[in-house]
Amino acid sequence: MSSSIEQQTTSIPTVTPTGKIESTVSTSTPTTNGETRTTKTDQSTTTITSDKYRGLTKFTLYSPSTNYSFSLKCKDCPCIGGTCKFNVTLGRCHCQCQDFVFGDVCTFGKNDTPVHIDTGAIPTRKANITLTIQITFQPAFNNLSSPQSLKFIEKLERELEGLCKEADPETFKKVQVIKLSSGSVVAESVAEYIYPNNETQIQFVNTQLDGVLFNILNDTSNLKNISQAFNNSAVQLNGFTFQLPEITNITDLKPFVNCSQFANYTAEISNGQWQCTGPCKTNPDYCHQHGECHNNIYKGPTCRCFESSLEQFYGPQCDLFRRGPGFYGALFGSLAAALLLLIIIVIAVIVKKRHMSIWRRSNSYNRRLSAFEEDFFDFSDTGDHNLGFAGTYTSKVLGHS
Numbered sequence: 001m002s003s004s005i006e007q008q009t010t011s012i013p014t015v016t017p018t019g020k021i022e023s024t025v026s027t028s029t030p031t032t033n034g035e036t037r038t039t040k041t042d043q044s045t046t047t048i049t050s051d052k053y054r055g056l057t058k059f060t061l062y063s064p065s066t067n068y069s070f071s072l073k074c075k076d077c078p079c080i081g082g083t084c085k086f087n088v089t090l091g092r093c094h095c096q097c098q099d100f101v102f103g104d105v106c107t108f109g110k111n112d113t114p115v116h117i118d119t120g121a122i123p124t125r126k127a128n129i130t131l132t133i134q135i136t137f138q139p140a141f142n143n144l145s146s147p148q149s150l151k152f153i154e155k156l157e158r159e160l161e162g163l164c165k166e167a168d169p170e171t172f173k174k175v176q177v178i179k180l181s182s183g184s185v186v187a188e189s190v191a192e193y194i195y196p197n198n199e200t201q202i203q204f205v206n207t208q209l210d211g212v213l214f215n216i217l218n219d220t221s222n223l224k225n226i227s228q229a230f231n232n233s234a235v236q237l238n239g240f241t242f243q244l245p246e247i248t249n250i251t252d253l254k255p256f257v258n259c260s261q262f263a264n265y266t267a268e269i270s271n272g273q274w275q276c277t278g279p280c281k282t283n284p285d286y287c288h289q290h291g292e293c294h295n296n297i298y299k300g301p302t303c304r305c306f307e308s309s310l311e312q313f314y315g316p317q318c319d320l321f322r323r324g325p326g327f328y329g330a331l332f333g334s335l336a337a338a339l340l341l342l343i344i345i346v347i348a349v350i351v352k353k354r355h356m357s358i359w360r361r362s363n364s365y366n367r368r369l370s371a372f373e374e375d376f377f378d379f380s381d382t383g384d385h386n387l388g389f390a391g392t393y394t395s396k397v398l399g400h401s
Helices: 147-167 199-207 209-217 220-229 250-256 325-376
Strands: 007-010 020-030 036-047 056-058 082-087 092-097 112-114 125-133 172-182 185-193 235-242 266-270 273-277 291-296 300-305 311-314 320-323
Touching (some): 125 147, 220 235
Antiparallel strands (some): 125 235, 172 185, 311 320
């Protein structure tokens, strides 16, 4: 009785030049004669039509029937001062800027950015160390390049490096054996310490490091550790001196400070260390207080001028001014309102005058009529009434004289 086991495999999706993601599902079936028959059972194609995937070299594809995925990277992303990254949430590439740079394409710098210091050119603070190791001096030690010397030097420098670094881990640079001489073995070494971009650390290197390093090298337990490295041979500190400092304070580092990687940035001391200061900080009135100044690290200062519906500033340094459409709208609206108010006042005055004229005529007529009525119907006079006959009359009785 024969049985066959089918094995299904899915190819890794490939991106075609036309913007398609293709994958093929194949089924492998063993036959009775020992051969394997492969059949393509499914082929899926996904066409990329969205602009957000343009410029991508790899894709991440998820499917319920497949469990493959491959990373998503960006190509030709216009990040001038940063790194192009793909944001899954946004579904597009974006720029990941350095700590002191910002903007959509990382072109704007902060007012204070780190300086570039040529540490290799800065003089170092050097300590001369002389140790005597009670072992037999070999003639080969006269040549520091001989195998015996190299072996001895490697062992001694390893022991000294740990001790010298303990004195100041941040400024320690190296320790080097420069001479081996007889008298048992007298090893002369030089330990070097760099001058950092920090006033406090510079003063430590110049004034306190010598005491700290001497105490470490002259410590009995530390000398014992060196002795154990050389088969418990006695080790003694015979000489220890520091050379005069060539850098006395932070200002002496100025010749080694460089801000040319940022356009129009200048080197200034801030909080005890050198920094590259942007032109927007050194010239706070660059935009005439009518705009927001940005330090373009490639072109220099640029202004984003303030504007509103009432007023607008423009020009390379926001030194030009013009009225906005809102101003003229408000102006003409105010004039129209004033004109309308004037028209209403004029109409009101005219109506008032007409009303007063009618009232005066009506009032005059009423006064005349009232006067006539008073005169005509006034019977309030109590004197003699002459009924129209003039003169004085005497009444006589007839028959009498």
